[in-house]
Amino acid sequence: MSDKTSRPPDMTSLLLESDSLERFLQALVENALATAPAAHGAGITLERQHRPTTVVSAGTGAPDLDEAQYGQDDGPCLRALRTGQEIIVEDMLGEERWGPYPAYAVACGTRSSVSLPVAPGTHTAGALNLYFAEAAGFSDVGLHDLRTLAAEATGAIALAQRLADAEAYATDLQRAMRSRSAIDQAIGVIMAQQRCSAEDAFDLLRKASQHRNVKMRDLCVELLTNIAGKPPSEGTALPPRP
Incomplete structure (x- = not known):
């Protein structure tokens, strides 16, 4: 698995130009999809009032795959959110975790996924999720760039919380x-x-x-x-x- 180190778009400038946290996160998830062109869908899950929600998405399929995990209260997205650890699924066909979810993902045309923690350990913890049609579809993805995007989302959420507290x-x-x-x-x-x-x-x-x-x-x-x-x-x- 390669780990490219090219710098993604300037997220600090993007945050300053955005008029809401949701717009910033939407731009961020679109950049995530551009960083991983083999992915067919990407989304960001945040936990609000103890309930996970897909706040933004890009491409196709991410909301449905996320919702399937919310429905059974388990899955790679929720595992990343709750543990603060990266969850990488090489091939849904051989995956034995998370009950019926892997079979559902395969039926939806998804064979692999990457879930990166966002704002771990806070009351707005979440995950950046990318879904791929091929097994190990993330092989050519620069995980360094995706980790950077997840960190940018964490920083934006922390800033938004500070602004809300100040308000x-x-x-x-x-x-x-x-x-x-x-x-x-x-x-x-x-x-x-x-x-x-x-x-x-x-x-x-x-x-x-x-x-x-x-x-x-x-x-x-x-x-x-x-x-x-x-x-x-x-x-x-x-x-x-x-």
Whole structure:
């Protein structure tokens, strides 16, 4: 089996140019198929909410072959996803693992396959899968390039997760700022009415919140609305991310 070392297309540039993770992965799986022209189909499986899903595919047959493995909860694709190891099937005709799946693959015109782990050990673990019509159809494939593509997919998924976490943090921060704004305004009102310190005003609001069993922010919004006849200003929100 050869192990070519030619560099695949610049995936970093492709990631920067893509407007979504799915579009990037679609371009990546198309590059995988171009890297292994003997393959008739390729796809990327990701585990979402503990369920494997073929998120993108290229060529023919990959979704059906993936689904057959999902249906029996076993197969080379799922084995790569769950173990983080490369799973290479030389010939489905002589394959004794995975129950009826190898026979199904042969009936679909697939004799061999390569499954490479993507984002192993994470909650979005997956696999890059390539399917070949001939036994050992991957013999002329540059596995180094395919491994590089799988690593690029891993990096993209990790980046997407970090961006999602940052988005969630920004949303939580905006919510906290809105709550803080209403509470600060209510403290100012209580200080003026009761001629007390900010600490005493906050303590009065805290006790009222506990007594009525309502959230502090909701109590403050109600107080300010009753006084002004309209809901209070929610403060300055964080600008949206470009």
